Amino acid sequence: MKELKQRSTCPVSTSLDVLGDKWTLLILRDMVFEGKSTYGQFMQSEEKIATNVLADRLAALESQGILTKTVAEDKxxxxxxxxxxxxxxxxxxxxxxxLWGTKHLATVVNPVLLEELQAGKDAAIGKYQRNARENSLS
Amino acid sequence: MKELKQRSTCPVSTSLDVLGDKWTLLILRDMVFEGKSTYGQFMQSEEKIATNVLADRLAALESQGILTKTVAEDKxxxxxxxxxxxxxxxxxxxxxxxLWGTKHLATVVNPVLLEELQAGKDAAIGKYQRNARENSLS
DNA sequence: TTATTTCACTTGCTATTTGCAAGTAATATA
DNA sequence: TATATTACTTGCAAATAGCAAGTGAAATAA
Structure with missing residues (x-):
């Protein structure tokens, strides 16, 4: 598993030690904006993460206390x-x-999210954070 | 050189295609918060980037229009x-x-920056952006 | 004027990480 | 009881990162 090697005590550096790879933040994006919560759902994303990389990143995220893993209610x-x-x-x-990608790169944003962000960044962040907190209870 | 391979049209994904590695954002951090602008200055950072990786990332950042490279005034x-x-x-x-690293990881922040951020995130961002704009003129 | 040093890289090699394909083990459904 | 689904693991090839040494142009020192 991707273990935490801290290169320095700088918060940018240490945050990147945890989040700074090509896949970790995409998994979190899927949880936040798509409401995904299972291995199979993460596998369906259009970026096509490899199975071993997904398993590795989920384990790392769990070990770092960024997400929890529990047996599903239905199965x-x-x-x-x-x-x-x-x-x-x-x-x-x-x-x-x-916001940076939308402004400076060739991307396509979900129009619902775009509208929410244009109406106010802090309000949009607050909404998704409250949403995630609700999901974390069930 | 690290070339841009776009995995999808999602702005998070595409931003990570450009910025999502262990070193790119540290180079930008050094420019923004430390006022660094030369190869030698980047090499001095405590995270000890390898010379070939630094050269590669600077070339990629230039080719993506994130920074410019000019002959120095003095030499x-x-x-x-x-x-x-x-x-x-x-x-x-x-x-x-x-902010995330400071809150959730074992890090040490520059106290000046910490105070500026505590006084107001948007004001601090604005200050460093104005500062960078000044440097880009000279 | 020549010698040495500095600066910004490049090169070659090894180690680590990622990507791909196939396999497995524990349920769950037919 | 047989087939399918789910969440992985394994093995190997390809790509990326890390380390040490080398290079060539320009600046400084003798």
Whole structure:
């Protein structure tokens, strides 16, 4: 598993030690904006993460307290992944990536999200954070 | 050089295609918060980037229009790297990484920056963006 | 004017990480 | 009881990162 090697005590550096790869924040994006919570749902994303990388990242995120893993309510053979407060607090980072990509790169945003962000960034962040908190209870 | 392979049209994904590795945002951090602008200055950071990786990332950042490379004023054998507006617009992302790392990980922040952020995130972002814009003129 | 140093890289090699395809084990459904 | 689904693991090839040494142009020192 991707273990935490801290390169320095700088918060940018240490945050990147945890989140700074090509896949971790996409998993969190799927949880925040798509409401995904299972391995199979993460596999369906259009970016096509490899199975071993997904398993590795989910284990790392769990070990770092960013998400929790529990047996699913409907099936004993499934697991449900839910964001912790530490995970919910990554939402502003993801939103800033959305805004930068939308402004400077060739991307297509979900129009609902775009409208919410245009109406007010902080309100949109608050909405998705409250939403994630509700899901973390069930 | 690290070339841009776009995995999807999602802005989070595409932003990560550009910025989502262990080193790119640290180079931008050094430019924004430390006022660094030369290869030698980037090499001095405590995270110890490898020379070939630094050269690669600077070339990629230039080719993506995030920074510009010009011959230094004082010496013809040196280059000066400066942020473009596209680069200056990454500051909110870096600031969110500072905030998340400070809250959830074992880090040590520059007390000046900490105070500025506590006094108001948007004001602090605005200050560093204005600062970067000034440097980009000279 | 020549010698040495500085600066910004490049090169070559090894180690680590990622990507792909196939396999497995525990349920769940037919 | 047989087939399918789910969440992985395993093995290997390809890509990326890390380390040490080397290079060439320009600046400084003798």
């Amino acid at each position: 004993k053979s499934k697991f449900t992944y839910r964001l912790t407060e530490k995970g919910i607090d990554t939402i502003p980072i993801i939103v800033e990536l959305v | 013809k054998s040196k280059f000066t790297y400066r942020l473009t507006e596209k680069g200056i617009d990454t500051i909110p992302i870096i600031v969110e990484l500072v």
